[in-house]
Amino acid sequence: MHRMLFIYSLLLLSAPGHAAFFISPSGSDLSGTGTISQPWFSLSKAVEAANPGDTIYLRGGTYQYDATVSIEKKGTAALPFSVLAYHDEKPVLDFSEWKPEDEDERGAARGIKLTGEYWYFRGIEICNAPDNGVKCEGAHNTFDLCVFHHNGDSGLQIGLNKEDYDSNPDPDHIAAYNRVINCDSHRNADPATEYENADGFACKLYAGKDNSFYGCRAWENCDDGWDCFQTNHQITIENCWTWHNGDPSMWGLESFNGDGNGYKLGGDDEPCPILVKNCVAFDIHWGAMSAFTYNNNAMPVTLLNCIAWDCSRDFNMQDLAHVLKNCVAFNSTRLAPKDLSETAVQVNNSWNISGITASADDFISLDVALARAPRNVDGSLPDNGFARLKAGSDLIDKGMDIGLPYVGTAPDLGAYEYGLTSRAAFYSPSWIDLSSASDHRIRAGMFDLSGRAARSGIVAASSGLLITRRFDGIRQPGTTSLIKINKRMGNDPAN
Numbered sequence: 001m002h003r004m005l006f007i008y009s010l011l012l013l014s015a016p017g018h019a020a021f022f023i024s025p026s027g028s029d030l031s032g033t034g035t036i037s038q039p040w041f042s043l044s045k046a047v048e049a050a051n052p053g054d055t056i057y058l059r060g061g062t063y064q065y066d067a068t069v070s071i072e073k074k075g076t077a078a079l080p081f082s083v084l085a086y087h088d089e090k091p092v093l094d095f096s097e098w099k100p101e102d103e104d105e106r107g108a109a110r111g112i113k114l115t116g117e118y119w120y121f122r123g124i125e126i127c128n129a130p131d132n133g134v135k136c137e138g139a140h141n142t143f144d145l146c147v148f149h150h151n152g153d154s155g156l157q158i159g160l161n162k163e164d165y166d167s168n169p170d171p172d173h174i175a176a177y178n179r180v181i182n183c184d185s186h187r188n189a190d191p192a193t194e195y196e197n198a199d200g201f202a203c204k205l206y207a208g209k210d211n212s213f214y215g216c217r218a219w220e221n222c223d224d225g226w227d228c229f230q231t232n233h234q235i236t237i238e239n240c241w242t243w244h245n246g247d248p249s250m251w252g253l254e255s256f257n258g259d260g261n262g263y264k265l266g267g268d269d270e271p272c273p274i275l276v277k278n279c280v281a282f283d284i285h286w287g288a289m290s291a292f293t294y295n296n297n298a299m300p301v302t303l304l305n306c307i308a309w310d311c312s313r314d315f316n317m318q319d320l321a322h323v324l325k326n327c328v329a330f331n332s333t334r335l336a337p338k339d340l341s342e343t344a345v346q347v348n349n350s351w352n353i354s355g356i357t358a359s360a361d362d363f364i365s366l367d368v369a370l371a372r373a374p375r376n377v378d379g380s381l382p383d384n385g386f387a388r389l390k391a392g393s394d395l396i397d398k399g400m401d402i403g404l405p406y407v408g409t410a411p412d413l414g415a416y417e418y419g420l421t422s423r424a425a426f427y428s429p430s431w432i433d434l435s436s437a438s439d440h441r442i443r444a445g446m447f448d449l450s451g452r453a454a455r456s457g458i459v460a461a462s463s464g465l466l467i468t469r470r471f472d473g474i475r476q477p478g479t480t481s482l483i484k485i486n487k488r489m490g491n492d493p494a495n
Contacts, residue, residue, distance in 0.1 A: 018053035018079075021046045022086070025061035043069045043083070043093070043112075052079035058124060060089030066098040068110050075118030077140070085123030096128035106192055110135040111151065117173070121146055132157045133188070139176040139208065145379045148185040152192065154199040155185030155221070159207035159231060168206040171233050176208025182215040182379040189222035189251055189258075196257035199227040200242065203235050204267070212236040215381055217371070221245045222258040225281070228274055229267030229295065237263065239278045239415070241371055241381065246286035260287030262308070266297020277304035277404070278415045280387050282366065284311040290339075291315065291332075294322060303327055304402055307387065307414045309366065313339055324349055326399035328414045330358040348400045350413055355394075358413070362393040389418040 023046050027039035034040050034049060039059060044067075046056040052075040075081045085091050093111060100106035111129035114136045125147040126133040133148035136158045148155025159175050160168065168174055185200035200218025203211050204227050211233075217240065218225035225242030228235050246260015262281030265274045274297065281291035289312030294301050300320045307328040308314035314329040315336040321343040328350040329336045336351045337344070350358035360366055364385035373382040389395055389412060396418050399411035406412065407419045 018055070019049075019051070020055045020057060021049055022057045022059065023063075024059040025063050027059075047071055047073070050081055052076060052081060052118075055082040055084060057084055057086040058089075058091035059086050060091055062092045062094050064097050065093055065095055065111070068108075069093075069112045071112065071114045071116045071119060071138075073116045074138075075116070077118060080118040080120050081116070082120045083122070083124065084120075090125065091123070092125040092127065094128055095126075095130065098128075098130055100130050103192060106130045106152065109152070114138045114141060117141065120144065125149075126155075127151065129153075131190075133185075136178055137175050139173050139178065142179045142181065143183055144179075144181045145375075146183045148183070148200075149187050151188045151198070153188065153190050153197055154202040154223075154227065155188045155218075156180060156183065157199075157202040157204070158211050159203060159205040161205055162230065165206050168208050168232070171208035174208050175206070176210065176233070178211045180211075180213045180216055182375065182381075183213075184217045186217075186219045186221065187250075191251070194257045195222040195248070195251065195253075196259070198222045198258075199224045199264075200245070201225070202227040202229075204229040204231055207231045207233065207235070209233040210236075212238070213240055214238045215379075216240045217381070218242045219244055219372075220247070220250060222248075222251065222256065223287075224259055224261040224264040226263045226265075227261075227267075228263075228265050228272060228297075230270050231272050232270055233272065235272065235274045237274070237276045237279060239381065241280040241387075243281065243283045243368065243371060245284065246288075248286070258287050260284065260289060261293050261295070262291040262311070264288075264290075264293055264295045265301045266295045266299070269296050269298045271299035272297055273299055275302045275304070276306055277302075279303075279306045280371075280415050281306075281308045281314075282310050283368065284308075284313075289313050292317070294318065294320070305399070305404065305411070305413070305415055308332065309360070315340060317341060317344055321345055323347075325402055326411060326413050328358050328395065331360065348398060348413070350395065353398055353413075356398060358395060362389055362395050362414075364388045364390045387414070388416045389414060391418070393418070 021034040022036045022039040023043055024039040027041040029040050029042050029045045032038045032040040040046055050056055095111050100109050109130035110132045111126045112134045116138045117140050119141045122144040127150045129151045131153045133151040133155045158178050188198040189195055190198040198221055200221045201213060225245050226237060242262045246258040248254060248256045262284050263276060266272050284291045291308035291311040291314045292303060293316040300322045302323040305326040309331045311332040313334045314332040316339040318339060318341045320341055323345040325347045346352050370384045370386035373384055376383055395413040397408045397410045399413050401411060405420060406417050412418050
């Protein structure tokens with residue numbers, strides 16, 4: 001867990017030289033001005049007003065929308081757009097009042113359709129859209145601490161469609177380089193298309209280059225937890241959990257067309273390089289019934305330190321030389337290596353190391369209530385013992401070194417290293433709130449407790465101005481950082 005200590009009372013976020021706009025469930029697009037005291041109502045109104053570098057704040061409460069929020073504008077790496085929950089408030093974009101008249105309209109009725117670039121979304125809940133909660137066809141976008149649920153197709157989908165495309169015409173700029181961090185997606189279902197398409201997260205149908213998921217959870221979706229069907233470019237899924245997808249009884253049915261996989265890693269004989277590491281799947285018993293499946297990917301899939309239990313099939317990796325290292329499987333109907341190809345590269349997995357037997361007794365807890373538990377304060381997955389090895393497990397120190405952090409004589413098997421405080425490779429950006437009561441300049445810096453500078457910057461302020469600074473994620477697990485704020489008053493040369 002990354003901890004931060006703050007000096008000064010931090011009040012608001014807004015970048016110097018750029019605008020901050022506010023929307024609220026009680027705001028008005030007609031009489032509002034987009035300020036904190038007179039907010040607008042619609043996100044579309046704020047998007048229309050925003051320029052690269054600007055920030056849109058969503059006040060807490062439920063926004064009842066009945067049309068897609070279309071976002072086409074392009075920011076840059078230096079000047080991204082930001083769409084943020086205001087402080088710790090909980091904004092919910094609810095599309096339940098939207099009732100499309102026919103299937104053609106419903107199939108295009110996304111909550112948000114994003115074709116723009118460099119948009120950063122944080123802390124927003126999106127639910128009850130007739131189709132996708134979010135359809136992302138843009139590039140270099142980030143979804144952080146967002147929740148997608150009860151939508152009429154996949155909660156968050158990155159990619160195009162098979163009606164208009166048979167490949168991605170510009171994989172560097174279309175549906176490319178998007179990051180999904182610490183997000184949840186659950187109970188998405190598509191009755192209009194016989195419950196066969198709604199996944200928790202989808203990166204499919206000709207998504208572009210280098211999309212990634214980190215620290216996410218997907219559960220109780222009618223199709224798959226993750227769906228990477230019919231695409232060709234690198235996808236990375238890391239430190240994610242999924243369970244109980246494809247169960248028709250959740251929608252009052254005896255059967256339907258949902259596949260119910262945990263991680264569907266390919267499809268339609270398209271070659272797609274996919275890396276999955278430190279991921280968890282359990283309670284997968286419906287539809288295609290596989291925790292991890294290559295799904296006819298024409299390129300080998302790589303699985304590192306993954307774990308599956310209580311599934312019909314745990315690792316369904318056939319036909320190709322898929323790579324499985326430091327993985328664990330137990331208590332499933334068809335245990336690995338039953339559904340692995342003869343050419344699969346299997347190294348230091350629970351089923352091919354003599355003298356060990358993986359079981360629930362190796363773990364502190366496998367209770368689904370702990371998997372559903374609230375996230376840690378920093379947004380990471382709950383650190384409550386779920387899927388963590390207990391002292392004395394014979395899975396400790398039985399792995400091979402694959403470049404991930406470990407303690408002891410060798411890496412452990414499974415998703416989490418015993419005795420390691422955190423395996424996190426990424427921390428979300430930290431947003432610092434400042435306000436100025438008088439004219440001065442402010443220097444804001446981030447330091448670890450040894451005094452070593454991690455990030456710093458100078459921002460100008462005038463009386464009453466509200467200021468934002470963003471500090472990018474620190475890749476140092478288990479560290480504590482100090483935010484040090486110094487100011488220079490008027491002509492005072494002191495920093």
